[in-house]
Amino acid sequence: xxxxxxxxxxxxxxxxxxxxxxxxxxxxxxxxxxxxxxxxxxxxxxxxxxxxxxxxxxxxxxxxxxxxxxxxxxxxxxxxxxxxxxxxxxxxxxxxxxxxxxxxxxxxxxxxxxxxxxxxxxxxxxxxxxxxxxxxxxxxxxxxxxxxxxxxxxxxxxxxxxxxxxxxxxxxxxxxxxxxxxxxxxxxxxxxxxxxxxxxxxxxxxxxxxxxxxxxxxxxxxxxxxxxxxxxxxxxxxxxxxxxxxxxxxxxxxxxxxxxxxxxxxxxxxxxxxxxxxxxxxxxxxxxxxxxxxxxxxxxxxxxxxxxxxxxxxxxxxxxxxxxxxxxxxxxxxxxxxxxxxxxxxxxxxxxxxxxxxxxxxxxxxxxxxxxxxxxxxxxxxxxxxxxxxxxxxxxxxxxxxxxxxxxxxxxxxxxxxxxxxxxxxxxxxxxxxxxxxxxxxxxxxxxxxxxxxxxxxxxxxxxxxxxxxxxxxxxxxxxxxxxxxxxxxxxxxxxxxxxxxxxxxxxxxxxxxxxxxxxxxxxxxxxxxxxxxxxxxxxxxxxxxxxxxxxxxxxxxxxxxxxxxxxxxxxxxxxxxxxxxxxxxxxxxxxxxxxxxxxxxxxxxxxxxxxxxxxxxxxxxxxxxxxxxxxxxxxxxxxxxxxxxxxxxxxxxxxxxxxxxxxxxxxxxxxxxxxxxxxxxxxxxxxxxxxxxxxxxxxxxxxxxxxxxxxxxxxxxxxxxxxxxxxxxxxxxxxxxxxxxxxxxxxxxxxxxxxxxxxxxxxxxxxxxxxxxxxxxxxxxxxxxxxxxxxxxxxxxxxxxxxxxxxxxxxxxxxxxxxxxxxxxxxxxxxxxxxxxxxxxxxxxxxxxxxxxxxxxxxxxxxxxxxxxxxxxxxxxxxxxxxxxxxxxxxxx
Amino acid sequence: xxxxxxxxxxxxxxxxxxxxxxxxxxxxxxxxxxxxxxxxxxxxxxxxxxxxxxxxxxxxxxxxxxxxxxxxxxxxxxxxxxxxxx
Numbered sequence: 005x006x007x008x009x010x011x012x013x014x015x016x017x018x019x020x021x022x023x024x025x026x027x028x029x030x031x032x033x034x035x036x037x038x039x040x041x042x043x044x045x046x047x048x049x050x051x052x053x054x055x056x057x058x059x060x061x062x063x064x065x066x067x068x069x070x071x072x073x074x075x076x077x078x079x080x081x082x083x084x085x086x087x088x089x090x091x092x093x094x095x096x097x098x099x100x101x102x103x104x105x106x107x108x109x110x111x112x113x114x115x116x117x118x119x120x121x122x123x124x125x126x127x128x129x130x131x132x133x134x135x136x137x138x139x140x141x142x143x144x145x146x147x148x149x150x151x152x153x154x155x156x157x158x159x160x161x162x163x164x165x166x167x168x169x170x171x172x173x174x175x176x177x178x179x180x181x182x183x184x185x186x187x188x189x190x191x192x193x194x195x196x197x198x199x200x201x202x203x204x205x206x207x208x209x210x211x212x213x214x215x216x217x218x219x220x221x222x223x224x225x226x227x228x229x230x231x232x233x234x235x236x237x238x239x240x241x242x243x244x245x246x247x248x249x250x251x252x253x254x255x256x257x258x259x260x261x262x263x264x265x266x267x268x269x270x271x272x273x274x275x276x277x278x279x280x281x282x283x284x285x286x287x288x289x290x291x292x293x294x295x296x297x298x299x300x301x302x303x304x305x306x307x308x309x310x311x312x313x314x315x316x317x318x319x320x321x322x323x324x325x326x327x328x329x330x331x332x333x334x335x336x337x338x339x340x341x342x343x344x345x346x347x348x349x350x351x352x353x354x355x356x357x358x359x360x361x362x363x364x365x366x367x368x369x370x371x372x373x374x375x376x377x378x379x380x381x382x383x384x385x386x387x388x389x390x391x392x393x394x395x396x397x398x399x400x401x402x403x404x405x406x407x408x409x410x411x412x413x414x415x416x417x418x419x420x421x422x423x424x425x426x427x428x429x430x431x432x433x434x435x436x437x438x439x440x441x442x443x444x445x446x447x448x449x450x451x452x453x454x455x456x457x458x459x460x461x462x463x464x465x466x467x468x469x470x471x472x473x474x475x476x477x478x479x480x481x482x483x484x485x486x487x488x489x490x491x492x493x494x495x496x497x498x499x500x501x502x503x504x505x506x507x508x509x510x511x512x513x514x515x516x517x518x519x520x521x522x523x524x525x526x527x528x529x530x531x532x533x534x535x536x537x538x539x540x541x542x543x544x545x546x547x548x549x550x551x552x553x554x555x556x557x558x559x560x561x562x563x564x565x566x567x568x569x570x571x572x573x574x575x576x577x578x579x580x581x582x583x584x585x586x587x588x589x590x591x592x593x594x595x596x597x598x599x600x601x602x603x604x605x606x607x608x609x610x611x612x613x614x615x616x617x618x619x620x621x622x623x624x625x626x627x628x629x630x631x632x633x634x635x636x637x638x639x640x641x642x643x644x645x646x647x648x649x650x651x652x653x654x655x656x657x658x659x660x661x662x663x664x665x666x667x668x669x670x671x672x673x674x675x676x677x678x679x680x681x682x683x684x685x686x687x688x689x690x691x692x693x694x695x696x697x698x699x700x701x702x703x704x705x706x707x708x709x710x711x712x713x714x715x716x717x718x719x720x721x722x723x724x725x726x727x728x729x730x731x732x733x734x735x736x737x738x739x740x741x742x743x744x745x746x747x748x749x750x751x752x753x754x755x756x757x758x759x760x761x762x763x764x765x766x767x768x769x770x771x772x773x774x775x776x777x778x779x780x781x782x783x784x785x786x787x788x789x790x791x792x793x794x795x796x797x798x799x800x801x802x803x804x805x806x807x808x809x810x811x812x813x814x815x816x817x818x819x820x821x822x823x824x825x826x827x828x829x830x831x832x833x834x835x836x837x838x839x840x841x842x843x844x845x846x847x848x849x850x851x852x853x854x855x856x857x858x859x860x861x862x863x864x865x866x867x868x869x870x871x872x873x874x875x876x877x878x879x880x881x882x883x884x885x886x887x888x889x890x891x892x893x894x895x896x897x898x
Numbered sequence: 899x900x901x902x903x904x905x906x907x908x909x910x911x912x913x914x915x916x917x918x919x920x921x922x923x924x925x926x927x928x929x930x931x932x933x934x935x936x937x938x939x940x941x942x943x944x945x946x947x948x949x950x951x952x953x954x955x956x957x958x959x960x961x962x963x964x965x966x967x968x969x970x971x972x973x974x975x976x977x978x979x980x981x982x983x984x
Contacts, residue, residue, distance in 0.1 A: 070948065071936075071948070071951060071952060071955065074955055078929075078933050078959075081929070081959065081962060081963075082926040082929050082930055082933075082962075083926070084966070085922070085925050085926060085929060085962050085963070085965070085966035086922050086923055086924070086925035086926035086927070086929070086966070087926060088922065089919075089923065228949075229949040230949075232948050232949040232952065233947045233948055233949050235948075242936035242937070244936070244937035247934070247936055247937055248934060248937060251930070251933060251934075279970045279971075280970060282922070282966050282969075282970050283963050283964075283966035283967035283970055286959070286962065286963045286966065287963050290956070290959050290960065290963065294956070297952055
């Protein structure tokens, strides 16, 4: 296959990617992205995880170490299938606080500390540099494979020259599409879509080669299985430590890799995409690794010993004369390399410009900073940073000579970025995590990683002198880089993994436990940890002395004139003000800072605004004020709630009273007609009989009879009037009590005897306990007896049982005596129970026995005057009344 | 700061959705245990064949993906803000 054709295909492919990116950017500008923002594109863009290391290196890895290459995919699979809650929190925070990179997230969480931003940036750059070199190397190796396969007469490309031009091309592409605009949120739709396309190419290429290998070279799956078993090399033995360690490491890396963070958090708007990606991304990984092992074993079988297993994906089709397939495979590998370099360099450039260049520039050019358009500076810084990152990768490639196996560098880079994990997880779930803790942890992890893993990877004598390898730092044997504290027997990578992450997390925790966070830190911590709670806003500004005009001019420099003015105008209108300048309220400052941080990162945005607001940024006092404010609100609402229940209760009582009143009013009406009737009946007979008497012609016995009738009727009238008078005296409390010591038994006897006159024809079975009745009360005996008589007569009148029975039960309870009168009749219906003690209340006319309905009302008043009560006792199967009276009534206040 | 109180009992649909989320949370644990199997092997004559082991891993992987796809419907939308560490 002609080499020129390969280069041409490569160029065509790149041009196609350019076209895709341009097309999407154009659509994004008019806001018509449609399916380009779908979960599918999101999932495919996540495949940035699979770099050239995966594409080429996994086959080499499998040829060298058997199944171990799978661990690199198992980690992300586990994270995505079940850890969506962690990823979702990341995405939510990223969206809510306009996070631009993982360094921005860490710095923002720990009080917008730029120091942390710088540390994370440095770790990321150092870890990514060899990784970028690795991508360049893979492209160069691939070119080399084709070159050596071309017929003589073709110009064999110089390796470093190829690497150089690839690097230049990538830098160009990235600068063109990665720094087009300073988006409010760092989103690059064109690049994301191009990467999704590349993801498809990668997968198709690898699967195509795999299918060719399985069905074209070997004789189908059964043959492959036989070959795998035949090829079982001693080196394929699973090493438990590495197996578990690598699954953990790749799980950590998929969260913390800057490029993964970029596509996973920064470039997305929609948490819902995560749900789809939770299975689709592992599925993609499965597809990517399905044919790795077959390609590896067939390559080992078919290709001459000593060929580089990293390049089996290319060399196998080439050896079989499948030029087109090899070309496809080459494009797949090319895609893997380019997409990784592009996204990684964008992510790193954002970090470098936001956390290192811009703060530095602002500090150095304080005077100029007031005037110049910051946007151009940020964009230029970013472009330079992209070029710098890619040149660093190129430089590393030149220096290292591109000799090391691909997989080794990849894992070391993973371990480097994994150092961010403790601070990240701690920051998201532990409010107590502090800035000092994070700094300590990150520095510890970084230093240990460099000392135990990164620097030794150059080989003994390259960076670290050989003496250090053998005798340890300063000649201390327990400081040997691959045997810290005498733990020599471990695999070097696992050794570094264990010590760096353990000590990192320990330093982070101890640092956090022992230090006291600043106010901004505490606010940010609460806001991040409770991002789903919604209650806590981000950092608040005190009502500042900032000049709106100065704010506007700053906003124009960062966001551009048009955007800034639109923002200010909307805010001013929101405050009900005309013109461009809103009041610098805390809310407005907050919104402004959020917009700024989308462009230049949280720490810088915070620093810039606090420069204008002066030292009016939040203090501990403000923080406490905020806290007590919300406490007051909570207390207020609690008080409201109490008042509400109180009101409900009162309303209920009022309703009850109202009902009672209505019933009473009805009864009073009924009574009035009744009382007139009661008064009228005796009056009528008195008048009639007295008229007859005045005629004087009657025999003597007739006169005597009529006279008796008149007398009886007059007595009835008097009794009625007596009752009414009695009641009014009792109610007014003007009654004279005659207190004396009396036997209860005596009183009951009197009452029973007296009551016998009511319906004397009925005979009641009495049930009493005479022992209980042997009580002496100090009370008004006549009045109490009157109550007893009334109750017993009532029972005699109204008890409708065939064999009527009356039980009188006496009990003493703490200075009080209760006397219950219980009959075995129908009792009193529930709805009437509350009425019977009212004046003029009468249950039914059926059993009317001549009373005016005053008896129980009088009883109640008497008992009130005697310091006791008479109540209806429900649930006794018959009518039951309880009289409660104090044992010793002292003179009541008249 | 106390968060606004959330309902203690849920209707059937949100209840199911929450249990789906629980299942999704447990999935990595299950996966991790299954994928750690090779650690338990000692050197010996009756080690399983490499191809069987590879098939086992791809099988576990496929099952994890399948389960995640089943659970995914429960992760989307719904009561949104409710969960976190409930």
